[in-house]
Amino acid sequence: MKSHALRPLFVVIVVLVIILIFRTLIVPKDFGIHLRDTPFGSYIWGYYRKGDEDYWKAFKVKHQTMNYCKDCHSEQYKKIINSKHAKVQCENCHGPAVDHPEKPEKLNIDRNRELCLRCHAYLPYRTAKYELRGVPITLKMQDPDAHNTGIECVACHSPHEASLK
Amino acid sequence: MNCSRREFLESGLKTILLAGLPLSAFEILKPEALASIMKGKGRRWAFLVDVTKCVGCGMCVKACKLENEVPYDTKVSRTWIERYVALYDGRVLIDSPMAGRDGFPRNDPQGQKVAKEDIAKAYFVPKLCNLCQKSPCVQVCPVGASHYTPEGIVLIDRSWCIGCGYCVMACPYGTR
Structure with missing residues (x-):
């Protein structure tokens, strides 16, 4: 049998086979x-x-959480987990650890007022009641434009103990 | 058709009982519910945010930018926090300065001073990936780059993504 339709059909089949072979080669096994x-x-x-x-x-990941810090910096770690800042991660102020002891060798501590004000600036609608270790605690808020303007918070307050120095 | 008094009462009672079944009793017939009963095992992780506790500190936005190397000083962010302040005069002030990256240290929604007495209610809404159970971003991905893990986490296969952006369009929360 000879037909003008067979030739293009043959070409289509060959192209399909090539595509299928190519597909099995390029698609990963998993x-x-x-x-x-x-x-x-x-x-x-x-x-x-x-x-x-x-x-x-x-x-x-770049943010390694407290578990990464606690062995070398155990003193600071113990301080903060026993304070009202227990749930605040070290990296919130110290920056992401990444590969800390090697790279970067020293982390940049953010001592800016604005960092503390993220939580502690007074807003009438900020949630102020929290629970820590089953005990209700209050989020202390200050008016940033009235409370010792121009001085870093850490001049008087200790973030690791969440109290005055 | 023959139907004795007894048969009529019996089938009548059955019909009433069946009709009384709530629709939720048939929930079990849903394909995914059936599958979870027949082959469901292990743990499925989810990601939750208690919005009543959110103080709008913006650390999640900052962390997302640092972690994923998103240009820090641009306004782009797929994790962001909105502040809603509804006033008694009917106005609702909604803002998200720099996607909430620096928190909300001043009471100045949309740059306006609002008095405490004028606020009917106000709250922060953090918007992050919800790791949906039936995630549209996974469903629409034409190459299978957006996918689940057996634990229910939604991931992107970086080497497999063709960058078509369907998942960005599909996300109902705008977080992809």
């Missing part, structure tokens, strides 16, 4: 439908490259 044992095991929700989970597990 790409496909995952999460089969969860409610999300479908084409819509579970379609991704599994290896990306390991990428993010190994990813080093």
